[in-house]
Amino acid sequence: MTSKTPPLPLRTNVAMFVRLLAIQGSWNYETLIGTGTGFCVEPALRLLPGGPDGEAYRAALARQSQYFNAHPYLAAVAVGALARAELDGEAPKQIERYRRALCSPLGSLGDRLVWAAWLPFCSLVALGLFGLGAGPLLVVGGFLLLYNIGHIWLLIWGLRVGWREGLRVAPSLGTPILRHGPQFIGRAGAALGVLALPLIFDRIAGSGPSGIVRLAFGMLVALAAAVVLVRLQGRLEGWKAGLIALTLVAIYSTLRP
Amino acid sequence: MTPADTALVVVAGAVVGFDTVSFPQAMLSRPIVAATLGGAIAGSAAMGLLCGAILECFALETLPVGASRYPEWGSASLVGGALYADAPGGSTGALVMSVIIGLSGAWLGGWSMVRLRTLNAQRARRNHDAVASGDPRVILGLQLSGLTADLLRGAALTVLLLAISLPLRDVAARGWTQSPDSTRLTLGIAAMAVAAGAVWKHFASMPNAKIIMLAAAVLSVALVFFA
Numbered sequence: 001m002t003s004k005t006p007p008l009p010l011r012t013n014v015a016m017f018v019r020l021l022a023i024q025g026s027w028n029y030e031t032l033i034g035t036g037t038g039f040c041v042e043p044a045l046r047l048l049p050g051g052p053d054g055e056a057y058r059a060a061l062a063r064q065s066q067y068f069n070a071h072p073y074l075a076a077v078a079v080g081a082l083a084r085a086e087l088d089g090e091a092p093k094q095i096e097r098y099r100r101a102l103c104s105p106l107g108s109l110g111d112r113l114v115w116a117a118w119l120p121f122c123s124l125v126a127l128g129l130f131g132l133g134a135g136p137l138l139v140v141g142g143f144l145l146l147y148n149i150g151h152i153w154l155l156i157w158g159l160r161v162g163w164r165e166g167l168r169v170a171p172s173l174g175t176p177i178l179r180h181g182p183q184f185i186g187r188a189g190a191a192l193g194v195l196a197l198p199l200i201f202d203r204i205a206g207s208g209p210s211g212i213v214r215l216a217f218g219m220l221v222a223l224a225a226a227v228v229l230v231r232l233q234g235r236l237e238g239w240k241a242g243l244i245a246l247t248l249v250a251i252y253s254t255l256r257p
Numbered sequence: 258m259t260p261a262d263t264a265l266v267v268v269a270g271a272v273v274g275f276d277t278v279s280f281p282q283a284m285l286s287r288p289i290v291a292a293t294l295g296g297a298i299a300g301s302a303a304m305g306l307l308c309g310a311i312l313e314c315f316a317l318e319t320l321p322v323g324a325s326r327y328p329e330w331g332s333a334s335l336v337g338g339a340l341y342a343d344a345p346g347g348s349t350g351a352l353v354m355s356v357i358i359g360l361s362g363a364w365l366g367g368w369s370m371v372r373l374r375t376l377n378a379q380r381a382r383r384n385h386d387a388v389a390s391g392d393p394r395v396i397l398g399l400q401l402s403g404l405t406a407d408l409l410r411g412a413a414l415t416v417l418l419l420a421i422s423l424p425l426r427d428v429a430a431r432g433w434t435q436s437p438d439s440t441r442l443t444l445g446i447a448a449m450a451v452a453a454g455a456v457w458k459h460f461a462s463m464p465n466a467k468i469i470m471l472a473a474a475v476l477s478v479a480l481v482f483f484a
Contacts, residue, residue, distance in 0.1 A: 022280040022281070024279055024282070025279045026381070026399045026400045026404070027279075027377065028375075031378075032323070035396055038388075038396050039397065039400040042393065057391070057393075058390065058393075061391040061396060062388065069323065069324075071323075072282060111322050115321060116320060116459060117459075120455070123289070123316070124456070127313055127452075130289070136293045136303055139310075140289065144284065144285070144290065148284070183463050186459070186460045187463050187464075187465060187469055190456065190463060193470075194470045195473050197453055200310065200452070204307070204311055204441065204449075214442065218442050218446050219449065222447075222449035222453060226451075226453035226457065230454050230458060238318045238450065239315040239319065239363075242315055242451050243357065243361060245447055246356060246360070246447055250350075250354060253429075254433060254434070
């Protein structure tokens with residue numbers, strides 16, 4: 001049934017892609033990205049029999065705007081697949097069931113790949129460039145370019161694979177990048193982090209009068225504090241601890257006669 | 258900063274705040290980007306970058322996962338970078354205060370996002386019947402109103418942070434008694450502690466990651482001593 005669906009017009013594809021960049025525009029604690037998903041699928045639904053004034057269009061839009069949750073980038077897979085299912089005229093009950101089933105894998109795969117691996121990795125690349133003495137343009141430009149190659153690729157890939165496979169998209173989520181990507185990027189991030197941190201520290205703290213001794217002392221204190229923060233994981237967030245510590249330093253350093 | 262610079266900071270603050278979740282999530286809102294942009298507007302991208310790199314070390318720890326509560330780094334980092342770049346003489350006291358403003362502003366920004374999401378939920382509930390009937394105008398309206406509200410949230414947060422933090426930055430810049438060397442060391446230790454903890458939390462559980470980290474640490478030490 002799905003193989004008979006004609007390719008999406010370029011204009012519809014572009015509209016869906018641009019809307020995917022704003023899928024979280026109405027994110028809320030009731031429907032999460034449900035409204036956003038309907039908003040993204042909508043350009044394809046205009047191709048249903050009767051067009052945007054038809055009954056099929058309104059019924060499909062209503063279905064696609066209910067509660068939905070997924071990682072915002074991998075939601076592209078769902079948007080493509082659900083658009084295909086609606087245009088193929090799949091049974092509404094089957095579409096709704098499939099829509100619910102997609103939430104969990106698209107959420108966890110995206111969180112592991114993007115938020116827990118790709119973003120920190122790109123962030124460490126930018127910090128590493130900073131540590132090596134790169135200027136603002138290289139650090140910021142390099143970071144934005146690297147991160148968004150992954151970001152845009154995921155959106156385009158998701159939309160294409162979703163549209164191509166329709167309700168049979170699940171096996172495509174087993175692609176090596178989604179399955180092994182987080183581990184591969186994580187290992188690269190681990191090495192990069194350890195290599196880059198001393199350079200970053202040196203650039204933030206400055207070499208100072210006693211050079212290497214100062215660097216070694218600072219790094220040891222920082223590592224000891226890091227061990228404490230790791231041990232207190234779940235009870236104390238590092239950035240909040242840092243804020244409190246720096247505020248105390250600022251009060252002392254400003255008020256001291 | 259001139260009034261034109263201040264206006265530009267507010268516009269940029271709205272844009273980077275908007276980028277965090279709503280559109281286009283291109284990571285313009287990361288501290289290393291936003292603070293550098295703020296610094297560039299205020300006259301020194303390099304000073305903005307220094308402030309942004311410190312804030313990025315803190316931000317490494319937080320993951321912007323869906324419904325969880327996380328700091329909104331964009332607008333606050335932009336203000337932090339602009340404030341430091343605009344500080345008279347580039348005082349290290351001003352740098353510390355800019356980082357504090359970035360961190361506390363990110364906290365406030367995270368709170369404002371939760372409020373916005375609650376308002377979006379109320380709006381969605383009020384329009385439930387229209388959405389359930391597939392009314393395209395209501396669905397488009399919900400999306401556009403959410404987007405607009407987030408843009409305004411970023412702008413309002415930037416204005417508020419600028420108003421609160423300019424006098425604080427000046428007090429710190431004028432009255433700072435610690436030496437620049439020890440101030441930078443303190444900042445480096447704080448940033449590095451959080452960044453090192455974050456690297457461990459994110460990556461140490463990956464297969465072979467601990468061995469890789471150990472090898473990288475040995476290589477790192479060797480480079481520092483022999484380079």
